[in-house]
Amino acid sequence: MRLIHTADVHLGATPDANMPWSQERSLAIRSSFLRIISMAEKNQADLLLIAGDLFHRQPLLRELKELNYHFSTLSHTRVVIIAGNHDYICENSPYLNFSWNENVTFLTSDTMTSVYFEHINTEVHGFSYHSQEIREPLYDSCRAPRDGRIHILLAHGGDPTHIPIRLQKLADSGFHYVALGHIHQPRIYKNTNMAYCGSPEPLDKTDLGKRGCILADVTQDTCQIHWQTVSETQYRIFHITVTAETTQGSVMQTVRSELAANPMHIYRFHLGGFRDPDLMFDLGQIRRAGRVVEVLDHTEPAYDLEQLAAEHSHDLISHYIHELDREDATPRERKALFYGLRALLNPDHQTG
Ligand SMILES: [Mn+2]
Incomplete structure (x- = not known):
């Protein structure tokens, strides 16, 4: 039967x-x-x-x-x-x-x-x-x-x-x-x-x-x-690991070629790795590139925290790093560390 x-x-x-x-x-x-x-x-x-x-x-x-x-x-x-x-x-x-x-x-x-x-x-x-x-x-x-x-x-x-x-x-x-x-x-x-x-x-x-x-x-x-x-469509998570050399343009190239190779699928792009500290990825541009339902940015700026702390041993920055750079830090605390550092290192440049 x-x-x-x-x-x-x-x-x-x-x-x-x-x-x-x-x-x-x-x-x-x-x-x-x-x-x-x-x-x-x-x-x-x-x-x-x-x-x-x-x-x-x-x-x-x-x-x-x-x-x-x-x-x-x-x-x-x-x-x-x-x-x-x-x-x-x-x-x-x-x-x-x-x-x-x-x-x-x-x-x-x-x-x-x-x-x-x-x-x-x-x-x-x-x-x-x-x-x-x-x-x-x-x-x-x-x-x-x-x-x-x-x-x-x-x-x-x-x-x-x-x-x-x-x-x-x-x-x-x-x-x-x-x-x-x-x-x-x-x-x-x-x-x-x-x-x-x-x-x-x-x-x-x-x-x-x-x-x-x-x-x-x-x-x-x-x-x-x-x-x-039966289905021709799949939801897919696609991980992109960035380095300090990665640019918005190179990320977009990866995104576009993946989308073009699988036009039926629907994507969730997850960014990870260590980016150039001066760069903030434009997630909206990734979202608008095609059938993209989610973009998450888990990248961290490629700061050398030890070296930074040594260079700033007499000011607030070293205290700040020692306070927040802990093994058991939550993702939110890591984010706070990097946003704070960005503000402290570039006092004229307000981060949005
Ligand atoms: Mn049911």
């Missing part, structure tokens, strides 16, 4: 709101989900499992109609869905009375139910969120029946306010596959039959690395999990 497992699609989200590429990211979320549906068709998957947070917020009726149309194009695949904490089933949720195409099962109950597919001898279990938070470890007591069927669990959560999960308990629960959702980072647990597929698209700058879905081949005795990349 072959399945495709996705979760945390977050349809309707607008990542990086206020950034010029935000709308495009919103469209990418939709097109990636459609690509997963095509993947199910192409692979003639028996099941398409959606383990919660298909929508970023309460879905609209017209959005469900649109989605249902796409599900109805599947010639072979059965779709099973649960609601997560983002698209939880509220009192007048359109999920409740929607009439899905015959190949779609939405497990809307807030207690465990299941759907059985005789032609593949497979039973899929799960329940939906009816509130934004569930603190009880509801999956801890789940056990798969031993009745000759293949049993699959759809589960959403794994943090203290969204159904805390004890992974070992779940691994020992007897399910032939546990399709997990809620954590956006893909996590495939070795030597178990369970995995977080992660979100098909990265949703904010903390969602680093590749994003995709899972294709799994499951039998009574085996479970082979294949992770598939």
Whole structure:
């Protein structure tokens, strides 16, 4: 039996709101989900499992109609869905009375139910969120029946306010596959039959690395999990280490060539190292160079503190250095040290 497992699609989200590429990211979320549906068709998957947070917020009726149309194009695949904490089933949720195409099962109950597919001898279990938070470890007591069927669990959560999960308990629960959702980072647990597929698209700058879905081949005795990349876009942290010779121009050259090499990706540039003490980097120019969501300047001026202290042994500067140049100084104290030194060394030149 072959399945495709996705979760945390977050349809309707607008990542990086206020950034010029935000709308495009919103469209990418939709097109990636459609690509997963095509993947199910192409692979003639028996099941398409959606383990919660298909929508970023309460879905609209017209959005469900649109989605249902796409599900109805599947010639072979059965779709099973649960609601997560983002698209939880509220009192007048359109999920409740929607009439899905015959190949779609939405497990809307807030207690465990299941759907059985005789032609593949497979039973899929799960329940939906009816509130934004569930603190009880509801999956801890789940056990798969031993009745000759293949049993699959759809589960959403794994943090203290969204159904805390004890992974070992779940691994020992007897399910032939546990399709997990809620954590956006893909996590495939070795030597178990369970995995977080992660979100098909990265949703904010903390969602680093590749994003995709899972294709799994499951039998009574085996479970082979294949992770598939879906998103073309990645958030990336790019470190630039400067020296006293580095200039704004040379930093910009590095930034521009990295952006040009990967126009689909979205960048967080982190500057480190020791810069020319007279130079302050123009971070705004880096930010405006392309799809840049964050620029952090952790550089320190290349002062020779020992030599400076020796040269100024009779004035305030040496006291200042000895007071603040400590091993255990916090980043804020280091910054204070360098800003202060700059002011003391160039009394006519006010730092902004
Ligand atoms: Mn969630």
